[in-house]
Amino acid sequence: MxxxxxxxxxxxxxxxxxxxxxxxxxxxxxxxxxxxxxDNGAGKSTTIKIVAGVHRADEGEVLVNxxxxxxxxxxxxxxxxxxxxxxxxLALVECLDIAHNMALGTLPxxxxxxxxxxxxxxxxxxxxxxxxxxVGDVRTPVGLLSGGQRQVVAVARAVRMDKPIMLLDExxxxxGVQETxxxxxxxxxxxxxxxxxxxxxxxxxxxxxxxxxxxxxRLGRTVGTRLVADVGREEVVGLITGAxxxxxxxxxxxx
Amino acid sequence: MTVTAKPRDPLAEHGGxxxxxxxxxxxxxxxxxxxVVLAVGxxxxxxxxLFLSPDNLTAILRNSVIYFVMACGAAxxxxxxxxxxxxxxxxxxxxxxxxxxxVEGVPWPLAxxxxxxxCCAVGAVNFVVVTSLHVPPIIATLxxxxxxxxxxxxxxxxxxxxxxxxxxxxxxxxxxxxxxNDVLIAVAVGVLFWFLLERTRFGVNVRALGxxxxxxxxxxxxxxxxxxxxxxIAAATAGLAGIVYSAQVGAGQVTAGGTSTTLNAITAxxxxxxxxxxxxxxxxxxxxxxVLLSLIDNALVLTNIPPQYNSIVIGAILVCAxxxxxxxxxRIYRKR
Numbered sequence: 001m002x003x004x005x006x007x008x009x010x011x012x013x014x015x016x017x018x019x020x021x022x023x024x025x026x027x028x029x030x031x032x033x034x035x036x037x038x039d040n041g042a043g044k045s046t047t048i049k050i051v052a053g054v055h056r057a058d059e060g061e062v063l064v065n066x067x068x069x070x071x072x073x074x075x076x077x078x079x080x081x082x083x084x085x086x087x088x089x090l091a092l093v094e095c096l097d098i099a100h101n102m103a104l105g106t107l108p109x110x111x112x113x114x115x116x117x118x119x120x121x122x123x124x125x126x127x128x129x130x131x132x133x134x135v136g137d138v139r140t141p142v143g144l145l146s147g148g149q150r151q152v153v154a155v156a157r158a159v160r161m162d163k164p165i166m167l168l169d170e171x172x173x174x175x176g177v178q179e180t181x182x183x184x185x186x187x188x189x190x191x192x193x194x195x196x197x198x199x200x201x202x203x204x205x206x207x208x209x210x211x212x213x214x215x216x217x218r219l220g221r222t223v224g225t226r227l228v229a230d231v232g233r234e235e236v237v238g239l240i241t242g243a244x245x246x247x248x249x250x251x252x253x254x255x
Numbered sequence: 256m257t258v259t260a261k262p263r264d265p266l267a268e269h270g271g272x273x274x275x276x277x278x279x280x281x282x283x284x285x286x287x288x289x290x291v292v293l294a295v296g297x298x299x300x301x302x303x304x305l306f307l308s309p310d311n312l313t314a315i316l317r318n319s320v321i322y323f324v325m326a327c328g329a330a331x332x333x334x335x336x337x338x339x340x341x342x343x344x345x346x347x348x349x350x351x352x353x354x355x356x357x358v359e360g361v362p363w364p365l366a367x368x369x370x371x372x373x374c375c376a377v378g379a380v381n382f383v384v385v386t387s388l389h390v391p392p393i394i395a396t397l398x399x400x401x402x403x404x405x406x407x408x409x410x411x412x413x414x415x416x417x418x419x420x421x422x423x424x425x426x427x428x429x430x431x432x433x434x435x436n437d438v439l440i441a442v443a444v445g446v447l448f449w450f451l452l453e454r455t456r457f458g459v460n461v462r463a464l465g466x467x468x469x470x471x472x473x474x475x476x477x478x479x480x481x482x483x484x485x486x487x488i489a490a491a492t493a494g495l496a497g498i499v500y501s502a503q504v505g506a507g508q509v510t511a512g513g514t515s516t517t518l519n520a521i522t523a524x525x526x527x528x529x530x531x532x533x534x535x536x537x538x539x540x541x542x543x544x545x546v547l548l549s550l551i552d553n554a555l556v557l558t559n560i561p562p563q564y565n566s567i568v569i570g571a572i573l574v575c576a577x578x579x580x581x582x583x584x585x586r587i588y589r590k591r
Contacts, residue, residue, distance in 0.1 A: 052473075053475075054473060075472065075475035076475035078475075079475055087473050089469070090470075091467070091469065091473035092470055093462070093463045093466040093467045093534065094467065094534075095466040095534035095535050096462060096463060100463075104459070104460075104463055104470075104474040104476070105475040105476060107459055113455055113456065113457075114455060115454055115456050115458070115459060
């Protein structure tokens with residue numbers, strides 16, 4: 001297997017005197033769905049936010065495409081490094097419509113400064129059509145959408161960016177059964193198109209049906225990474241709860 | 256998300272996709288406002304035949320120019336999630352610094368630019384206090400208001416700055432094809448701000464910032480740059496309004512701005528349908544709001560109603576406008 005699309009090594013993070021991450025490491029590869037699981041407070045969201053440029057790691061490295069360690073200082077930096085993020089809180093602006101939300105941060109322009117509304121709406125509609133989702137007209141304000149529809153818009157925004165690495169933080173937390181299945185299909189398609197998908201989720205059923213690899217975090221540390229095909233639920237749950245001892249790790253390399 | 260359950264679709268409930276032009280017009284804040292303007296106008300006309308005279312209508316428009324120019328910058332700032340209570344003092348600063356340069360013999364275009372620059376500097380100070388010192392906007396700009404009011408008085412010794420050259424006074428007192436220059440300035444400012452807000456990337460980013468600051472950060476918007484631009488722009492329009500006012504009255508008055516000026520600008524913004532919660536509102540509403548303020552001033556004078564009633568009427572309209580606006584939005588944007 002070639003260089004990982006995204007590699008974290010020895011990532012540590014403190015908030016004041018509180019240690020949020022002690023030692024997080026994992027490799028995510030192109031064409032794979034890499035799940036991050038763990039109990040509340042294990043550091044899943046903090047890890048995602050570091051890769052996304054919302055927080056900065058105090059120690060350790062984030063490497064993109066096997067290159068030099070990247071300093072991701074802001075969300076704009078992360079985008080530049082080829083990382084698209086679906087945040088847990090979705091980061092949508094309710095008073096703006098679907099098309100504006102999907103293009104936020106990368107609004108298309110003409111003549112240098114005029115907003116190219118037509119192109120923006122065309123692109124948004126195309127992405128939603130390609131995802132085979134129906135959320136209504138792209139001029140609908142996001143404030144009018146249901147929780148599930150908002151989730152789809154947030155995912156569609158990341159898809160529209162068309163970056164090689166996609167981070168999804170709890171994309172199914174607020175969704176019903178049917179909507180969860182739909183997000184699952186989108187994730188499968190992203191893998192098929194060769195993206196490295198990093199998926200944070202509480203939902204082990206969802207992880208087992210869509211992920212290729214799973215990394216377990218416990219108390220801010222990576223305690224093990226497994227191929228989903230080779231591992232049973234009991235083992236993953238054991239790693240999450242601490243009933244099974246963490247793997248011995250050397251130089252951040254994991255099986 | 257196969258959202259095909261049409262009956263539960265909020266848009267459908269509000270007749271969204273079937274909404275005709277008529278319904279769209281009726282649902283806008285400006286429509287209610289225009290109705291209020293017409294009502295006040297009808298009232299004034301029924302009590303005084305002078306109301307509909309061209310001179311009087313022109314006077315109403317010219318009086319609204321000051322409110323409107325200030326309110327444009329203030330509206331943009333409020334839409335972006337900020338607030339500026341220093342506007343009244345910045346208004347005076349713009350007027351006094353420009354007039355002081357004029358009496359020293361500085362050509363008026365230069366004096367105007369310098370006056371605007373001084374105001375922009377105050378806007379930048381507001382930005383620093385709000386974002387770097389983390390003082391809430393309302394308190395930071397209120398502090399600026401008091402400090403600046405003191406400075407305005409100290410520097411002039413409390414007396415007006417006179418006389419102003421005729422070239423400068425023409426900025427507001429002249430006319431082109433019968434349209435007063437100050438009205439033309441207001442139209443130009445209005446068009447510029449409408450364009451900024453509705454047609455540029457900057458405008459969308461401002462709405463995003465005010466609508467959901469965290470989302471703006473998460474989407475990689477340069478929020479500090481936006482904040483800086485908004486506070487500077489708000490100060491610039493307050494200063495410009497002060498300068499135009501000086502040209503209207505032919506003097507740099509120490510008492511020109513002040514608390515009531517600040518409150519008038521913010522009132523025009525809020526009556527005009529801009530949400531204090533950020534993100535929503537537009538220049539069109541603000542324009543009607545400014546005309547309404549000016550109209551009420553005028554109508555009360557024409558109908559011999561004592562001026563004390565002015566604040567009562569404006570206060571009532573302000574509360575009603577915001578309440579109606581809130582009700583309408585609560586129906587449309589139900590939290591889920």
